[in-house]
Amino acid sequence: MQTVIRRAEPADDFRTLAVQVRAAGLLDRRLGYYWVKIVLTVGAFALGWAAFFALDASWAVLAVAVFLGLVQTQLGFLGHDAGHGQVFASRRSNRLLGLAVGNGLIGLSYGWWVVKHSAHHAHPNELDRDPDVGVGLIGVGSADGADGGGRGLAGWLTRWHVELFFPLMLLRSTGLYVSGGIDLFRRRNRGALVEVLVITAYAAFYLTVVFWALPPLEAIIFIAVHQAVFSFYLGCSFAPNHKGMRIIEESSGMSFAERQVVTARNVAGGRCTGFVLGGLNYQIEHHLFPTMPRPNLARAQDLVRAFCVESGYGYCEERAIDSYRQATGRPPASRPHRRSALALDGQQSP
Numbered sequence: 001m002q003t004v005i006r007r008a009e010p011a012d013d014f015r016t017l018a019v020q021v022r023a024a025g026l027l028d029r030r031l032g033y034y035w036v037k038i039v040l041t042v043g044a045f046a047l048g049w050a051a052f053f054a055l056d057a058s059w060a061v062l063a064v065a066v067f068l069g070l071v072q073t074q075l076g077f078l079g080h081d082a083g084h085g086q087v088f089a090s091r092r093s094n095r096l097l098g099l100a101v102g103n104g105l106i107g108l109s110y111g112w113w114v115v116k117h118s119a120h121h122a123h124p125n126e127l128d129r130d131p132d133v134g135v136g137l138i139g140v141g142s143a144d145g146a147d148g149g150g151r152g153l154a155g156w157l158t159r160w161h162v163e164l165f166f167p168l169m170l171l172r173s174t175g176l177y178v179s180g181g182i183d184l185f186r187r188r189n190r191g192a193l194v195e196v197l198v199i200t201a202y203a204a205f206y207l208t209v210v211f212w213a214l215p216p217l218e219a220i221i222f223i224a225v226h227q228a229v230f231s232f233y234l235g236c237s238f239a240p241n242h243k244g245m246r247i248i249e250e251s252s253g254m255s256f257a258e259r260q261v262v263t264a265r266n267v268a269g270g271r272c273t274g275f276v277l278g279g280l281n282y283q284i285e286h287h288l289f290p291t292m293p294r295p296n297l298a299r300a301q302d303l304v305r306a307f308c309v310e311s312g313y314g315y316c317e318e319r320a321i322d323s324y325r326q327a328t329g330r331p332p333a334s335r336p337h338r339r340s341a342l343a344l345d346g347q348q349s350p
Contacts, residue, residue, distance in 0.1 A: 014257040014288075017307045021289060026300045030293040034078075034087045038097075041078060044071045045105060049209075057214050065222045069229025075101045076108075076234055077278030077294075083114045086293045103198035106230075107206070108173075109180030111187075111195055116179075121290055125263035126248040132238075133247075170228045172235035237276075240267050240323035241283040245316070260287035261308050265326070266317040273320065274298065284308065284315065 021027060048068040055061050081087050082098040095110075102110030116131045123129035184192045184199075211219045246262045248254065254262075267273060267281035274281055274297075282297035285304045292300065308315040318326065 013307060013311055014255070017303060018289075020303055021292075021300055024299070024303070026296040027289065027292055028296075029087070029089055030295050031088070033293070033295050034081070038078060041071065041074050042101075042105075045075065052209075053213065057218065059218065061214065061218070061222055062225050065226040066229050069226050069231075070233060072106055072226075072230045073233040073237065074278065075105050076230075077237075077280075079106070079108075079110060079113070080117075080278065080280075081294055083110070083117060084290045086291055099195065099198060103195050104202055107199055107202045108176055109184055109195050109199065111191055112180040112183035113176070115183075121287065124248070124260060124287065125242055125245060126250060126259075129250065132242065169232045169235035169239070171231060173227055173231035236324075237278060237280055239327050240318075240320070241265060241280055243327035257288060257307075257311070258313055260284070261311075261313040261315070263287075264316070265323055266315075267323050268317050268319050284317075 045068070048064055048071055051067070052061055052064045055064065078087075079098050079102040082094040082101070085091065085094050087097055088094050098110040098114070102108050102113065120130050120132045125133060127133060181199075184196050210222055213219075214222060242263055242265065245265055248259060248263060252259075261284055264283040264287050266284050267277060269281060274294075279294035279297055280286070282301065285292065285297045285300045288304060289300065305315045
């Protein structure tokens with residue numbers, strides 16, 4: 001890989017970019033978009049459960065389990081946007097939305113996730129500070145597993161991390177449920193109590209409905225399929241964003257903008273990709289402006305790309321298939337199609 005030649009510290013340039021972004025209205029709330037998104041997504045969730053009851057204990061309910069897993073991930077994207085304050089101007093309103101979809105419709109601790117995700121945004125791909133580094137058994141600093149000797153289970157998992165990447169995505173949500181539950185138990189404050197009550201209501205309703213409507217074996221399989229689809233979809237939506245990108249040392253001395261750009265990867269594609277990935281395909285824009293509403297990310301891309309290239313940071317954007325190959329430590333299948341890491345003088349950044 002070639003070294004990028006950068007100009008002097010471009011902090012002033014980032015401030016200029018921020019002024020341009022704000023002047024273009026790209027940080028303004030998009031309430032109309034989000035209300036439509038909320039109504040349609042929650043409506044699809046309700047439709048899925050209506051189909052569950054209509055099928056009357058038929059094995060066809062497994063198709064409903066798949067559908068609910070997909071819709072539940074879309075609800076998760078709404079919770080993500082609420083956590084960043086993208087939806088409403090009021091912090092309280094965003095929190096209520098996050099609790100409703102996160103705790104009430106998914107069963108995950110929204111409060112725990114916001115703290116964890118905020119740490120990730122503050123220290124992306126930074127060893128010992130980014131809670132997402134290494135999640136999914138793919139060490140961002142050693143994508144090829146070259147330093148993954150080790151012994152026992154940890155060593156075995158590291159050696160087989162590429163082969164296990166997608167299978168372990170099926171268990172992604174399990175870790176989120178457990179970690180959130182442990183955090184709620186440790187906090188033991190009023191906020192945690194509210195979250196526990198909402199999650200308990202969700203779990204009681206979910207398990208009661210499924211086991212009341214289906215025979216025990218069918219109910220267990222329904223839950224397994226539902227959670228596996230949700231887990232796999234959610235994991236595969238977040239995995240391409242940072243896995244296989246540059247690892248950051250704590251004393252690197254990087255500016256905010258550089259830290260956010262060199263650790264993030266965009267996924268190329270149009271509106272369909274944006275819908276499927278919940279806007280996470282614009283990861284660079286999102287990390288530079290985390291409060292920017294989802295539909296504005298695409299509009300900001302040209303401004304952000306120009307800033308990144310002129311600053312010498314590069315701008316990594318890959319096709320979906322190549323992003324997964326890099327996340328698992330595999331090289332892109334066809335280098336001529338690669339659209340990543342544009343930089344000054346046509347050079348590529350790490």
